[in-house]
Amino acid sequence: MTVLLAPAGYGKTSLAAQWYHALLAQGVNAAWVSLGPDDGDQSRFLLALIEALDHALDHPAKPVDAGSMSVATLLSVLVTRLQRVPPETTLFLDDYHASQTDGTEALIARLLSHDDIGHIRFVLVSRSAPRFPTSALRLAGDVRQIGLAELGFSDDEAQAFFGGSDAALSVPQLKSLNQRAEGWPVALQMMRMLLEETGADSPAILSAFKDRSGDMGLYLSEQVFSGLSTPLQRLLLETSSLPAIHRDLVSTLCDETTAGAFASLRDQALPIAVLDDEGRWLRLHPVLTAFLKEEAARLGIDSAAILARAARWFAGEGDLEAAVEHAFAARAPALAAEIIEAAGGWRRVYTTSRGGAALFRKLSDEAAQIDLAAYPLTTLGLAVVSAKAAQLDAADYYLEIASRSADAADEALSSALRVVRVLVSLYTDRWVSSADLGELERDLGRASGRELVHRALSLNMLSYNFLIRTDLDRALHYGNLAMQAFRDGGADFGALHLYTHIGQASFFRGDMTSAEEAYDRLIAEVAAHIGRGSDFDAVGHVLKCEVLSMRGDIAEAGQALAWALPHVERHDTWLDPLAAGLLAQQRVLILSGDRIGAHAAMDRARATAGRRGFDRLVRMIDGERVALLIASGDLAEAARYAEATGFGEKAARADQVNDLSLRLRGTVPALLWVRMHLAEGRLEVARDLLSRLETSQARKPHVVRQIELRLLGIRLAMAAGDTAMAASRLSDLVLGLPVTDYRAVLLSEGPAFMDGILALAHAAPVPQVVLQRLLQTAGSPSAIVPKTGGLTEREQAVMQLLSEGLGNKDIGRRLSLSDNTVKFHLRNIYAKFGVTTRTAAAAAARTAGLLP
Numbered sequence: 001m002t003v004l005l006a007p008a009g010y011g012k013t014s015l016a017a018q019w020y021h022a023l024l025a026q027g028v029n030a031a032w033v034s035l036g037p038d039d040g041d042q043s044r045f046l047l048a049l050i051e052a053l054d055h056a057l058d059h060p061a062k063p064v065d066a067g068s069m070s071v072a073t074l075l076s077v078l079v080t081r082l083q084r085v086p087p088e089t090t091l092f093l094d095d096y097h098a099s100q101t102d103g104t105e106a107l108i109a110r111l112l113s114h115d116d117i118g119h120i121r122f123v124l125v126s127r128s129a130p131r132f133p134t135s136a137l138r139l140a141g142d143v144r145q146i147g148l149a150e151l152g153f154s155d156d157e158a159q160a161f162f163g164g165s166d167a168a169l170s171v172p173q174l175k176s177l178n179q180r181a182e183g184w185p186v187a188l189q190m191m192r193m194l195l196e197e198t199g200a201d202s203p204a205i206l207s208a209f210k211d212r213s214g215d216m217g218l219y220l221s222e223q224v225f226s227g228l229s230t231p232l233q234r235l236l237l238e239t240s241s242l243p244a245i246h247r248d249l250v251s252t253l254c255d256e257t258t259a260g261a262f263a264s265l266r267d268q269a270l271p272i273a274v275l276d277d278e279g280r281w282l283r284l285h286p287v288l289t290a291f292l293k294e295e296a297a298r299l300g301i302d303s304a305a306i307l308a309r310a311a312r313w314f315a316g317e318g319d320l321e322a323a324v325e326h327a328f329a330a331r332a333p334a335l336a337a338e339i340i341e342a343a344g345g346w347r348r349v350y351t352t353s354r355g356g357a358a359l360f361r362k363l364s365d366e367a368a369q370i371d372l373a374a375y376p377l378t379t380l381g382l383a384v385v386s387a388k389a390a391q392l393d394a395a396d397y398y399l400e401i402a403s404r405s406a407d408a409a410d411e412a413l414s415s416a417l418r419v420v421r422v423l424v425s426l427y428t429d430r431w432v433s434s435a436d437l438g439e440l441e442r443d444l445g446r447a448s449g450r451e452l453v454h455r456a457l458s459l460n461m462l463s464y465n466f467l468i469r470t471d472l473d474r475a476l477h478y479g480n481l482a483m484q485a486f487r488d489g490g491a492d493f494g495a496l497h498l499y500t501h502i503g504q505a506s507f508f509r510g511d512m513t514s515a516e517e518a519y520d521r522l523i524a525e526v527a528a529h530i531g532r533g534s535d536f537d538a539v540g541h542v543l544k545c546e547v548l549s550m551r552g553d554i555a556e557a558g559q560a561l562a563w564a565l566p567h568v569e570r571h572d573t574w575l576d577p578l579a580a581g582l583l584a585q586q587r588v589l590i591l592s593g594d595r596i597g598a599h600a601a602m603d604r605a606r607a608t609a610g611r612r613g614f615d616r617l618v619r620m621i622d623g624e625r626v627a628l629l630i631a632s633g634d635l636a637e638a639a640r641y642a643e644a645t646g647f648g649e650k651a652a653r654a655d656q657v658n659d660l661s662l663r664l665r666g667t668v669p670a671l672l673w674v675r676m677h678l679a680e681g682r683l684e685v686a687r688d689l690l691s692r693l694e695t696s697q698a699r700k701p702h703v704v705r706q707i708e709l710r711l712l713g714i715r716l717a718m719a720a721g722d723t724a725m726a727a728s729r730l731s732d733l734v735l736g737l738p739v740t741d742y743r744a745v746l747l748s749e750g751p752a753f754m755d756g757i758l759a760l761a762h763a764a765p766v767p768q769v770v771l772q773r774l775l776q777t778a779g780s781p782s783a784i785v786p787k788t789g790g791l792t793e794r795e796q797a798v799m800q801l802l803s804e805g806l807g808n809k810d811i812g813r814r815l816s817l818s819d820n821t822v823k824f825h826l827r828n829i830y831a832k833f834g835v836t837t838r839t840a841a842a843a844a845a846r847t848a849g850l851l852p
Contacts, residue, residue, distance in 0.1 A: 001112060001122045001137060002144045005129055008286040009186030009217065010151040013273065016092050016125045029089040031056035034275075036243070038325055039099035041358045042107060046074040048099075049091070053081050069493060070388075072571055075107065076531030079114060083531075087119040096126035105132045112137060152183025162192055169195070186271050186287050190220040193270070194227070221291030228268065231261035236284070240292035241303035241329070242310055244275055244283045252313045253306055304330045315339045320348065324359050333366035337375040345377020346420055347453045349384050350491065360385040364394075372398070373405040376413055380420045387427040392613060395424050415448040422461040426574055429614045432465050456485035456494060463501045468576075470661040470702050475505040496525060496536060503543055504576065508664065510703035512547060512741040519544040538567035542581040549587040550704070552743045558588045569608045575617055578608065579665045582617075586624060587744045590631075594792050595828050598628055620666035623647055627667055630675050631750065633827045638676065647672055652689060661699040668693075674712055678719060687716050707737050707745045715749070718756055727764030730757055734770045743777045750831060754778050791832065796850065798825045803842040803851050 004012040023030040033052040039045045069077070082089075108124075109132035111117065124130060137143045153161060158178035162169060169177065181187040225233060235258050239245045251259045266272060271285035284292070296303060307330035314323035320343050327336035340348055340359065349356040360381045363370070372379045383398035399421060406413050418439055425432050440458055443449040449458060459482030467475035479501040486495035503518030522540040530536055541564035548557035565581040582605045589598040602621050609617035622645035629638035642648055651657050651669035658670040670693040677686035690712055701709065710733045717726035733739060739746060746754065758778060761771040791799060794815075801811045808822045817825075826838075833844035845851045 001124065001134070001142060002146065003130065004123065004125045004151070005127075005145055005147045006151045007127055009184055009271075010148065011185045012125045012151065013094055015146075015151065016094060016123060019123070020090075020092050023090055029056065029086050030092065031089070032092045033094065035093060035095045035099040036325075037098050038358070038362075040101040040104060041361070042071045042103040043069070043074060044358045045099055045104045045107060046071065046078055049093075050074070050078050050081060053078070053085070053091070057081075057085065070535060070571065073530060073535050075110070076534030076537075077529065079111070079117060080527075080529070080531035082111075082117040082120050085120070088121065089119065090121040090123060092123045092125065094125045096124040096130075097128045100126070100128060100131070102131075105130065108132060148183070151185070153178060153181075153185055153188060154183065155179075158183070158188060161188060162195075186285055187217065187220055189271055190224045190288075193268075194220070194223050217287040218291050218294075221288045224270070224288070225291065225295070229261065229264075231257050232264065232268070234258045235261045235265070236292050237296045237299065237301055238306060240284075240289060240296045241307055242326075244281045246281050249310060249313055253309055304332070308332050308335055311335055311339060315342065321359070324362075328362060328366075333363060334370045336363055336366075337370050337372070337378045340381065341375040341378045344453075345375070345379075346381035346384050346416060347377075347451070349381050350453050350457070350494065356381075357385050357388065361389075372401045376402040376405045377416060379405075380416055383420055383424055387424045390427070390612075392424075392428050395428065399424060411446060412448040415443045415446060416454065418443060419454060419458045419461060422465065423457065426461070426464065429575055429612075429616055432461075437462065437465055452485060452489040453491075456482055456489060456491065459485055460494070460497060460501075463498065463505075467501050467505050468662075468664050470508065470664055470699060472505045472509045472702065475501060476509075479505065492525075492529060496522060499525075500539065500543060500576065504580070504664075507547060507550075508702035508704060510738050510741075512551065512738065516544065516547050519547065533567075535567070535571045535573070538564040538571070539573060539577045542568050542577045542584070545584040546580040549584040549591075550742050550744045552591070552747060554588045554591050557584055558592075561585050561588065569604070575614050576664075578605070578612075578614065579617055579620060582621065583624070583665055586628075587748065590628075591744065591747055593795075593828070593832050595628065595632055596792060596794065599625070602628075619646065620663075623667040623669075623672065626672050627675070630672065630679060631748075631831075632824070633679070633831065634824070635676060635679055638672075642669070642672060642676075649673055653692065655696055658693055658696065660693075660697055660701045660705055664702070671708070671712075678712075678715060681719075683716060683720050687720075690716065703737060704742060704745060707733065707739060707742055710737070711746065711749060714757065715753065718760065723760065723764055726757075726760055727766050730760060730764075730774075731766045731770050734773050735767070740773060740777050746777055752831075791829065791845075791850065795825050795829055795832075798822065799829055799841070799845050799850065802826070802829075802838055803845065 004016055006012055017032075020030050020032055031049075031052045033048050035045070035048060039048050082091075108122070108130065111120075112122065113136070134143050155175045155178050158181075159171065159174050162174055177191065178188070181191070225236070228236070235250065235254060238254055238258065239250060242249075245262070247259075247262050250262045253259075265282065266274075266279075271288055273283045273285070275281040275283055293303070307326050311323045311326035311330060311332070312335075314320075314326060320339065323339045324336045327333070327339060336359075340363070344351070349360060360378075363378070364382055364385070367382070372382075379398050379402040383395045383402065386392070386394035386398060399417075402420075403417060406417055418436060422432050422436060422440060440462055443458060444455065449455055459478050463475050463477075463479035463482055466472075466478065479498050483495045483498035483502070486492070486498070499518045499522035503515045503522070506512075506518060507515035519540055523537060523544065526532075526534060526537045526540055541560045545557040545561050545564070548554075548560070561581065561584060565585060568577050568581055582601070585601050585605075586598050589595070589601060602625055606618060606621045609615075609621060622641075626638050626642045626645070626647050629635075629641060639649075646657075647669045649669075652673035653670070658668045660668065670689055674686045674690045674693070677683070677689065690709070694709060700706075710729060714726050714729045714733065717723075717729060746757075758771075758774055760766075761774050797815055798811055801814055806814070808819055808826075811817070812819055812822045815822075826841075829841050830837075833841055833848075842851065
């Protein structure tokens with residue numbers, strides 16, 4: 001990192017620009033970023049860097065449609081870009097001080113400490129020093145600072161600047177002048193201009209300059225200004241509040257005579273920066289600008305009105321970001337809202353290159369000064385951005401305002417309200433009615449539904465909502481259409497979301513290959529365009545782990561979940577990835593024999609769900625807890641917990657809470673109580689409840705659910721001793737459903753059940769292919785049970801003491817465990833070995849090589 005550090009007027013930008021162009025001339029990669037006050041927002045700051053980097057590269061990556069990206073994701077995108085640029089690439093950050101906030105400082109510090117981008121050189125051009133720690137960089141010799149001593153003119157340089165040996169001033173005069181200016185280049189530049197205009201023998205100017213104190217810049221600006229023509233003076237005063245000026249902009253803001261002076265502006269030797277290659281945009285030096293602003297205020301020039309007119313000019317030119325920035329500079333937030341409204345309102349969240357979300361966040365800060373009801377489309381944008389930021393109460397508030405101001409006859413607004421309401425429902429975990437989805441479908445055929453951003457988002461929402469209704473064919477149909485719509489609009493980040501919907505729909509339809517392919521594509525595209533380890537990378541891996549764990553690849557699934565699931569829990573996401581990750585983790589832990597770990601994982605997941613306000617996820621976790629207690633044989637506690645969490649026996653016979661189509665994942669009361677009654681030996685009650693559950697379904701359950709239902713039917717038949725019925729149902733299951741791909745559903749029923757159906761297949765007259773597929777599904781015990789025999793470390797300790805003949809109380813005292821905890825571990829041990837007594841458990845442990 002190199003820091004060019006000095007006050008205004010020391011030529012920092014000039015030096016950096018010369019360095020930048022020299023690098024380009026040598027064929028070395030370099031990128032230039034011009035920063036401003038609005039770039040103090042982390043998202044806009046990162047977008048500015050990404051935009052500059054893409055512009056500098058010969059073969060830039062795909063553009064980033066960043067309206068939906070979190071700061072963490074944008075940082076991942078930038079790091080990925082930087083990893084791929086050639087060695088010794090230099091990134092210049094001009095006017096770094098203008099965007100210097102705690103947030104942007106933290107981002108720069110993270111970039112400088114990132115192991116994978118050590119080949120990048122950062123140049124910070126700033127009036128204030130970086131505030132983040134640089135000691136580690138300094139110790140490594142990786143920090144250089146160029147300050148006043150290097151940037152200020154020496155006496156010899158000042159003499160050269162004034163003409164060398166041909167200078168009108170004597171060497172002593174120049175030396176005195178430079179000492180008084182302390183080498184300040186912009187002061188010397190304006191002084192030279194004054195001398196050229198008034199003559200070298202102007203003792204009044206030299207004397208006045210000599211007598212000035214801290215207001216040298218103000219004095220010189222005044223002297224330079226006084227020598228300009230009246231039209232040019234008027235031009236500078238009327239445009240002093242603008243960050244930059246352009247011939248056409250000046251023609252709009254000023255009268256003809258004043259605007260005509262623009263042509264002579266560059267001939268005046270004023271300290272002016274040219275901002276573009278064509279020389280159309282100009283900016284006066286901050287030292288002179290400060291004087292002009294004070295003078296304009298003294299003369300009563302209405303700078304706010306000029307900024308507001310400039311905002312409207314930029315809006316007419318189609319530069320929304322500049323238009324809104326000028327409106328805010330004019331302290332006219334209502335004008336900003338009006339401009340955003342005319343440009344599409346909420347759609348600008350997704351289509352503004354430098355971060356539409358940042359514009360809306362700034363607008364939200366000024367919302368009290370705006371009649372939001374007059375700008376419903378913009379207010380919908382505030383709702384979208386609030387929902388994405390997890391400010392759900394604010395999202396509802398803005399939705400309500402927009403809804404109240406909607407005119408039923410305004411089809412475009414009504415359509416926008418529908419799609420944004422559905423989007424906010426995703427974040428607030430509210431169920432969208434079938435009627436609303438029907439209207440959303442009809443909107444696709446209306447004029448408003450043909451606008452690309454609106455259409456893509458509507459299709460996305462339809463895909464998601466039909467997915468969670470288990471209407472998988474429609475979920476796939478709309479998912480593929482949405483992906484194409486996003487691609488057509490250049491919104492690749494939006495398109496990536498559709499892999500999650502398409503993958504899940506394929507998974508629950510029984511097409512494991514397509515599901516894994518969708519997730520692999522998601523992970524690959526995220527790695528290419530956003531970065532490994534980003535939020536979306538974690539989402540892709542979590543969803544893929546659902547496939548891996550279901551297939552029984554618990555080692556691979558467990559390894560990926562170890563980093564991806566905590567990442568998803570901490571960062572921006574929606575309900576599905578969390579639910580998929582929890583259930584995948586449960587499969588890994590249960591198939592590994594770690595039921596204590598499974599309970600602990602549910603504790604963490606429930607806390608995350610509560611923090612996010614995902615009530616459906618909380619309920620799903622409670623249901624899984626009951627199921628785990630039943631599987632552990634703790635029926636009394638399972639029944640108690642079920643009653644306490646809404647899964648009681650009465651709920652098992654209610655229709656709505658047992659509608660499987662409305663619960664993509666997790667269990668329902670009827671399924672839990674079928675298992676409960678089965679474990680209690682109440683077979684008739686269990687059979688009746690299972691039959692009632694199956695016949696009450698309005699839609700055919702998805703494949704994972706079908707396998708579970710059929711397994712329960714087989715368990716009931718086996719428990720009743722109806723071998724023929726059990727064998728018939730087993731054949732139907734194995735031949736009719738992809739049980740090998742979804743082997744975890746079978747394996748989760750426990751080793752005793754697997755042994756039972758394998759014995760049944762050997763003994764009963766079932767086709768040979770059924771037996772072979774069952775053996776393939778069961779796999780080798782070592783593939784599922786670790787070398788510990790499936791016992792956790794704590795269970796092994798209990799097993800060791802049990803084999804020594806100790807009772808429960810003595811085991812508890814030795815291991816500092818309560819009696820109930822010892823009993824819990826013993827139940828787990830019995831279940832894993834398929835035994836019911838202490839002696840049998842010890843014998844099984846010796847057979848497995850766990851005991852001497």
